[in-house]
Amino acid sequence: MIYHSADVVVIGGGPAGLAAAISAKKSGAEHVVLLDRNSWLGGILPQCIHDGFGVEETGVSMTGPEYAEKYIEVAEKQDIVMMKETVVLQFDKKLEIIAVNKTGLHQIKASAIVLAMGCRERTRWNVMIPGDRPSGIYTAGVAQAFINLYNIMPGKNVIILGSGDVGLIMARRLKFEGANVLGVVEVLPYVSGLPRNVVQCLEDYDIPLFLNHKVICINGRERVEQVIIAQVDEKMNVIYGTEKKIGCDTLLLSLGLIPENELAKNVGIEIDSSTGGPTVNQYFETTLSGVFACGNCLQVYDTVDVLVNDAKNAGKSAAKNSVIQKKNKKVVTKVLPGRGVRYVVPQIISEPGKVHFTLRAEKPRESSVLYVIADNKELLKKRLPWANPANIIGIDIDIPSELMIRTCNLEVMLGDC
């Protein structure tokens, strides 16, 4: 066992981890260690060769690798210890991390930990697609890695299930590489990816979109030969007679992402079932003191720009946590998603003051009103021109100190005008 100690250890070297590590360092943490399981830094960004990264943050549209490079350069200059090809096996309540890489087993004693493990893709079995189990079924991200990182073509005649951003971007990417993209199938009545991707990836290339449809069977003993899709009603039940058989050799799954929190779960950190990420307060601290969470393992973000903004704050909190004693939290306010809202982050408020919330709408809606209610009192009422689950909603709320005198709930709701 090789022993180390650090002020802040960041688990995961994707955009969130990099941003958090840089910010922790800037905020005064002396010894910052960043751990990543890949042989490269930047997480998923190096395989995202399309542009659009950094527009909100810097006004310049970059590709994924360019965007990642920007952060990696800064991190390198800042003397952050970056351990690549290093997998964290576990950490405990004393914040002792066990990690492994080719130099051996490492035990790292941390004053604060930032979780930035990212997310994984939902698989065929998360939505239980019946049929054969042939080759040719890929999650969109895996197919993206093969094409963009390894120059390998996973398919020629492709159906894409799910209209998340990765799926939409892959539709265009496969088209560029000469594959036939036979359609994007989405069970919901609306696309779940960003509207700009619908235009730029599907409409511009005449790729058909089947809304209210699902794949009801995969056929092919060895390689995918055909998928059967069918229309669904409002209750998601198949409407018989609407089945279409589509001959293809590949089915790409873009079914959404699951925050990766096995490490957090193992140590008993509370997970919010609606975000899939740890429950955090406004400082991004989880229910285990000294452990912070950011990036896609906290909640699945739609753009990296918003993600790094939160990650920087998490890094800053972790740095402060490692230099000053933790304050005693006596009163906490729980934040609950109300009508029309899928989830809200943070889920806990431990101190009054300005708090930045991110939330997601339950379903797409026209002009709406966002209400924040505390103790039956309206704390905030804001008109939104529209709300779409694909776009995270960010909002600042001033939490008055009166609210923090006794424990109460704060509810965030979306209503019609």
Add this chain to the structure above:
Amino acid sequence: MNNFQVAIIGGGVIGSAIARELSKYKLDVAVFEMGSDVASGTSKANSGVVHSGINSPSSSLKARFCIEGNKMFQVLANELGFPLRWVGKYVIAKNEEEVYELERLKKVGISNSVPGLKIIDRSEVKNEEPNVSCFKALWVPTAGITLPYQFTMALAENAAENNVRFFLETKVTGLKKQKNLFLIKTNNGDFQAELVVNAAGLNCMEVVSMLEKPDFQLYPCRGEYLVLDKNYSSLINSMIYPVPVKELGVLGVHISPTIEGNILLGPSAEFIDDPYDKKTTDETMKNLFQEAKEIIPSLPDKAVINAYSGIRCKLASPESGGWADYRIEESKNMPGFINLLGIESPGLTAAPAIAKEIIKMISCLIELKKKNSFKSRRHRRKRFSEMSAEEQSTLIKKDERWGRIVCRCEHVTEAEVIEALSNPIGANAISSVKYRSRAGMGRCQGGFCTQHIVRIMEEHFNIDVTDIKLKSPNSNLFYGRNRGGSK
């Protein structure tokens, strides 16, 4: 060399067990397997249960080989290093009426000399299995679990280490008897053998009909399974079975722990026409979950990480009750042609005992001489994830590939993937790695590790990406490089 004394058709658990038993003798033995690896049919897709012998009537071959086989398992596991745990099982009665069935099973078990059987009350079950809801239960301590594919691979690999030749992706397309030799036609050339053992599982009838008119009919019966995430492994400690479904000659949907901590729900029972139709269906997946939920009400909804099905090779139609005994016999018209027909559950348990029986039959046909060079032990290293920190550190120091985690969900290292790909039977599909090392079997289902396994196959084994297969001869993963792209 294309001449063998014994040719075994089928590299399932039966063919592999026979191959391993034959490898103790001075013989040239070949195994022809049409899949890309051994255990690619029913031997892979079953419950992985080492049965006790309470389910088959005393006079049957099923009972005899099941009981004999059960007793052989521990020694085999020690020699061959495949996992085995005697977790025991509860057959549960949901009501007073079903208790009669428990008593009947207990009686059959006792007449089959199955030890330790007892019928216990709800409260006693609750003590051991707090999540299980039942009226009474029959406790069967001598039932165990194994990994059926690793058991089969262990048998086959040990046989290969003792000079049995395995021909993978080799389908027997024709059989002819010429004088005292069988001529065997395959897609990989022609072979000759003095004896042919038909252990082709669901293809047993096809193989028989190459030489003679089959006097039996096959009734393939599909069973679907669901696999639950390891996070829920604490729901049960032992296997939980309902009382058997008599009308279909099957044991019913049960809930079993697996060696690796996943929970298995299944199998369903559906007679189908096409013996290769291993589809999973929407309806059955929902039903399995519902049936399991009746036994464990707290079963979580989002726990499923995989689903699969396997096909039972039955010799009895559903109309006749679905139950028929095994047929293990030498053809009357074709001496030297040994057939194993209808080897369904408890076939996995019975396999080692059946193999002994086949040796007895073969010894009447040709002379068998023990060879001194037989190595009964198969080297098996602990998995990285099972090792102590000290063991892990020592190995990494020796070879840094032990420090490179390739599968993040199951913590499988690069060294283990390389070891899996270096197996003595030459299996090199993605599934060959998966079933040997567990890479790709976790909750992300290969999302992270597939690219690393592909890289290892290219770098260490010089396999071209267009030749990489998922699991069977035509299950290629890729169509080559991007436009203008290279490695």
